[in-house]
Amino acid sequence: MRQVRHPERDEITFIAVVAAFSDPIRVGLLRVLADGRERQWGELRAPVAKSTLSHHLRVLRDAGVTRTRQEGTRCYVELRREDLDARFPGxxxxxxxxxxxxxVGADVGVVDNASTSRPAG
Structure with a gap:
């Protein structure tokens, strides 16, 4: 994975965030990440192809909704809750x-250790 750029807190715009929330898959990802836990990309479950899930994760990251980090070959994602609450309270x-x-987004979740799914939120 190439080095990605995350917008600084003051660069996060209302329009970008609202646009990122305009898709049910991305809202589902928000619901999953709202628990405050960092998630490995492979843990995320959505009714779309992996390439489409990657696209949705990129949209959220580019809007400043999430932060992505790479550790070796694994990628992790977390909600930037503190930054979002500071910019757009509530x-x-x-x-x-x-x-x-x-x-909305209830069909997005995480895969548990037994390879079964549990609903988001």
């Missing part, structure tokens, strides 16, 4: 609340 909570109420 936005993440509002998106999460709306997503849960409408069940």
């Amino acid at each position: 936005l993440v909570d509002a998106v999460l609340h709306g997503a849960e109420g409408d069940d």
Whole structure:
């Protein structure tokens, strides 16, 4: 994986974040990452091809929603909750609340150790 650039906190824009939340898969990823845990990319489960999942993760990263780090051949992703809350207080909570109420992104989750899935959020 090439070295990726993450926007600084003050470079995160409202339009980029809202645009990143405009897709149900990305909202599902937000729901999964909202628990504050860093996730290995291979743990993430979504009803899309791996290349499409990578695209969604890149959109979230480029918008400043997530931070990605590489450790050897493994990639990890985490929600930039502190940065988002500082820039747009209450936005993440509002998106999460709306997503849960409408069940948006519920088909995105993590794969557990037994290779079965559990729902996000």
